[in-house]
Amino acid sequence: MLVRKVSFTPYLLLTARERNKGGTADNVYSSLVIQFRLRGIFYCLAFMCANVVKNPKLVSLQRATNNIVKKGCVMKTLRVLGKGSKVLANFSSIFVIAIAVATLLVPSLMSWVNTRLFTDFLGNGFSWQSLIIGFIMFCMGLTLSKNDFKVLAQRPFDICVGAVAQYLIMPLSAFALCKALHLPDALAIGLMLVGCCPGGVSSNIMSYLCRGDVAFSVGMTTVSTLLAPFVTPFLMTLMASGISIQLKPVPMFLSIIETVIVPVVVGFLINFKYENNKTYQEVRACMPGVAVVGLACVVGGVTASQGHAFVASGAFVFLAVFLHNAVGYVLGYSAGVLTRMSRAKKRTVSLEVGMQNAGLATTMATSNPQLSLLPEAAVICAVSCVWHSISGTLLAGAFAQWDEYQQRRAAKKVPVEKDVPTVV
Structure with missing residues (x-):
């Protein structure tokens, strides 16, 4: 059963100064990602709760973070490791x-x-x-x-x-x-x-x-x-x-x-x-x-x-x-x-x-x-x-x-059609 409402809301992550300025959770989350503040720890916790609480703001935040990861060096590194793994x-x-x-x-x-x-x-x-x-x-x-x-x-x-x-x-x-x-x-x-x-x-x-x-x-x-x-x-x-x-x-x-x-x-x-x-x-x-x-x-x-x-x-x-x-x-x-x-x-x-x-x-x-x-x-x-x-x-x-040998052998047995001169 999914919980639609929880006491731990994104608004609690705002500081008193930001609440007085009328800041929103989305703005604060963006600043956390860009400026790497200490409150990024709470951001990570909220990110992990997104799948459980189904909060729209948290879900949109999760999608934005996925885009950041996909565009970063993590995916490139994994692709290189994947090629090395195949070799x-x-x-x-x-x-x-x-x-x-x-x-x-x-x-x-x-x-x-x-x-x-x-x-x-x-x-x-x-x-x-x-x-x-x-x-x-x-x-x-x-x-x-x-x-x-x-x-x-x-x-x-x-x-x-x-x-x-x-x-x-x-x-x-x-x-x-x-x-x-x-x-x-x-x-x-x-x-x-x-x-x-x-x-x-x-x-x-x-x-x-x-x-x-x-x-x-x-x-x-x-x-x-x-x-x-x-x-x-x-x-x-x-x-x-x-x-x-x-x-x-x-x-x-x-x-x-x-x-x-x-x-x-x-x-x-x-x-x-x-x-x-x-x-x-x-x-x-x-x-x-x-x-x-x-x-x-x-x-x-x-x-x-x-x-x-x-x-x-x-x-x-x-x-x-x-x-x-x-x-x-x-x-x-x-x-x-x-x-x-x-x-x-x-x-x-x-x-x-x-x-x-x-x-x-x-x-x-x-x-x-x-x-x-x-x-x-x-x-x-x-x-x-x-x-x-x-x-x-x-x-x-x-x-x-053996398959390649059979294919070459079959190709040699195929008769080649010769051009027959036409009488005008």
């Missing part, structure tokens, strides 16, 4: 690798990421790494709109196929590779954790680059993320039953709720309210670059704490990550072929299944009270973070190059 997102693999290599040489560079801040009532530890992952998921929530959920309603079969492929192909392939390669318990836990996590946000960007179905990609990511609190703990508990460590599903469920679902919902609600605001749109354009920086910090934090373990078993770990990722791409594309999807959707399913949210897996491996007993598990998760970004970029580029 950083396009070269995310190089940036993440650079941070990982730098941290491997100087571990203290990213050691702050592993600083534990607090612990919840189930023993899940929260470090800067957990907060960074939460912010990355918040950035994903900012990209969701009402239209994305309409797509889910319009394509139930495709979304179901993608979700089943996501949580069937990657967990089973991870389990099979662990048995085939005879991975130690710690590394096996890490690989299975990557396989049981939802799809990565960067797969949406890769779908766009390879001319896939972006709306379908966002829908698959959304559904797999919303299912993660229920499916991921169940699958991990089921597959890790033969390993020395006993996993409890409840702490894992709560950890995913705290670091994934809550940030995504908050981001979606903010986007729902301010989607048409121009200033907000400029701020949102900066989020992909911020997410890349956050992912680099997560990888750097694991490298700082487990870099020595990666050096000791680097080739073996990379082989497991490479095979797991490749199987996801191939079987994901095959799922699209079997269900007779379009070429764009086949590519989308391939990227969505193969590219996992390894950043979430890394955070869970370090914050979960049971998983943290096996610190080497975070190593294979961190390697997956880097490699999935690289392989996704390469695969998207290969799809795009």
Whole structure:
């Protein structure tokens, strides 16, 4: 219910001298903006109350202030940051690798990421790494709109196929590779954790680059993320039953709720309210670059704490990550072929299944009270973070190059009509 009348009126902001002169609130507000007086503090309070009290003078003041902001340097700065964010997102693999290599040489560079801040009532530890992952998921929530959920309603079969492929192909392939390669318990836990996590946000960007179905990609990511609190703990508990460590599903469920679902919902609600605001749109354009920086910090934090373990078993770990990722791409594309999807959707399913949210897996491996007993598990998760970004970029580029090759080949096959001389 909106309050139409309040005791805190703009007239109270006038000084006694100005009231005697018959000054108005609008005149005083203008002078506050221009002369930067101390009473600008009260002006800001009145500005924030504009949405609640719906005072006509305050609303007109709010509009005037928005015009000042739009014409100032704030919008220009946001546009520059947005362009830089786009460039950083396009070269995310190089940036993440650079941070990982730098941290491997100087571990203290990213050691702050592993600083534990607090612990919840189930023993899940929260470090800067957990907060960074939460912010990355918040950035994903900012990209969701009402239209994305309409797509889910319009394509139930495709979304179901993608979700089943996501949580069937990657967990089973991870389990099979662990048995085939005879991975130690710690590394096996890490690989299975990557396989049981939802799809990565960067797969949406890769779908766009390879001319896939972006709306379908966002829908698959959304559904797999919303299912993660229920499916991921169940699958991990089921597959890790033969390993020395006993996993409890409840702490894992709560950890995913705290670091994934809550940030995504908050981001979606903010986007729902301010989607048409121009200033907000400029701020949102900066989020992909911020997410890349956050992912680099997560990888750097694991490298700082487990870099020595990666050096000791680097080739073996990379082989497991490479095979797991490749199987996801191939079987994901095959799922699209079997269900007779379009070429764009086949590519989308391939990227969505193969590219996992390894950043979430890394955070869970370090914050979960049971998983943290096996610190080497975070190593294979961190390697997956880097490699999935690289392989996704390469695969998207290969799809795009194939399209260009097909277009050039088709252009050569088009017969050229020759001019036939006419007889006069």
